[in-house]
Amino acid sequence: MTQSKMKPIPKLSLGPVMFNWSPEKWRDFYFRIADEAPVETVYVGEVVCSKRQPFFDPVIGEVIERLQSAGKEIVLSTLALIMSTRESSLIRDLAADSEFLIEANDISAISLLRGRDHIVGPFINVYNEGTRDFLIARGAKRLCLPFELPATSISAIADSCWGRAELEVQVFGRLPLAISARCYHARSYDLAKDNCQFVCAEDADGMAVNTLDGTPFLSVNGTQTLSRSCQVLGAELSDLRDMGVGTFRLSPMDTDMVAIANGFRSVLDEKEEPAALTRDLQRQLPTVAFSNGFFHGVEGSVYRQQAE
């Protein structure tokens, strides 16, 4: 118990861009992150749809170079759902000769990375100590836990994890609630997936889905469905640190992510109160609802205000 209570030095990470941004926008986004964002780790790679990947191939080299020169730890994130033989070989090639750490988001990547340092991504179901221990024994050096876990589970998984593997938790961004073989972007445009015309590129932050009575609900991003709300764990940061979580992930949205990273950095450095961070986020994202319910063990859509 005492060991697990040691607080690691808190690190910030930037998760992979989930949305289909143009290659120029995507490149410039990472350039600015490299130059300005106080994050230690940057995850890069297409997680949602293998059809998008070729668009980023021409620019990923420059992006990695820029991030490397800025001293960022670079991690390549894999696809979350692998179905075709083409997707399988993409993963095999990546696992075979990557000079960078890989974040496995599908079990096939876990399988291929056995015996080598790697990161277990949030799309792998790590719900308990049994799974944690099995994956650490195979070479996981960091586990980014599923966003659905409540504080009690995060705490139990963090217990006795210290010194064996690092733990990471997403603290900002839309929640990636589901992934499918079916493309809901294409479906909503009456297009077949094979001829999707990349309509997902129309929505840099996902396509807003409302209930019939107009309540904002979900964001469709191709085959992925995210929450419309933005998860914010600000007041919860100190609890997470006490549990032994060392890396805090910001999932990119179509907003000034440098400002958001600065805000979280200030709280982690104890230069700013979480309440001030929340106020700044509300100012920056005035039309976006926040949520933190999963952490508190209730509906994920709920935002529980902390007593100030």
Next chain:
Amino acid sequence: MNKTLELVCPAGNPAALRAAVEAGADCVYLGFRDQTNARNFPGLNFNRSELREGVQYAHEHGVKILLAINTYPKAGDQAPWHTAVDDAADIAVDAVILADIGLLDYATRTHPGLRRHLSVQASASNPEAIRFYRDAFDVKRVVLPRVLTVPEIKTLNAMIGVETEVFAFGGLCVMAEGRCSMSSYITGVSPNKEGVCSPASHVRYEQHQGRLLSKLGDFTINAFSDNEPVGYPTLCKGRFKAGGVTSYLFEEPTSLNVIDILPALIDAGVSALKIEGRQRGKAYVSQVVQAFRKAIDAAQSGLPVETDVLMGISEGGRETQGVYDKRWR
């Protein structure tokens, strides 16, 4: 492909188990009455003595019992899941259906002789993932997630050296199974943790401006005018607004039915067909199992398959071949 295609049938209680056996099931799958299985609904499932009697009854009739322990054990409280596996071994079920890596590891170490199937909730959708579960836990069969077309299943079967089981009839998850938190996002109870999706405890119906709204938690899932049949608010079968259009964005209220493509599935080399519906009554189970028994026997003898026998009992009266047909995607 000369081997026999097994018909795997659901049972939510002892009466449904008997109905499935009588109707011609080769295997019956079921769960304990708690959060260790993915159909944890009130009034459903088996206690230990019911399971013991069920296993005895099934074995007397040459039918196998598969026990689903396919939710993800809770951190800090894995004991109920471990106990479920221990009891499954003690009661001598024919196999356990597991999803969680930690639980598979526990079962492999503690009860190596207990046959293990990989639940659809593990969402193993490619050869490398399946080989992982085969090599690490000696999994003998994989229930495939509903993300693969028939040609993809055929390719997969040639590469894995493990039996595959596919969904044949009933409710249809449109998201990759075990990787969907939409229902827990609005209800707070999770398919992965608590074994419930779109639970009845969170459903309400409300009149609003001449329409009946069906709600799950605080979110409206559908709205019906007077002349429309009112459906259950399963989240991914709801009507939503996106891009100015109101539609069944994810999927219509519909049932999976593969009876039309049975010969193709046999040709693809699948080992077993799974009927969804542990929450259904014995009459439903009996009717569906009989129809599939007849269809499989016909298909395996090279006879024509009667295809329109189940139309009346599909959800919303509509059927789909789902992802098995590429156009669904």
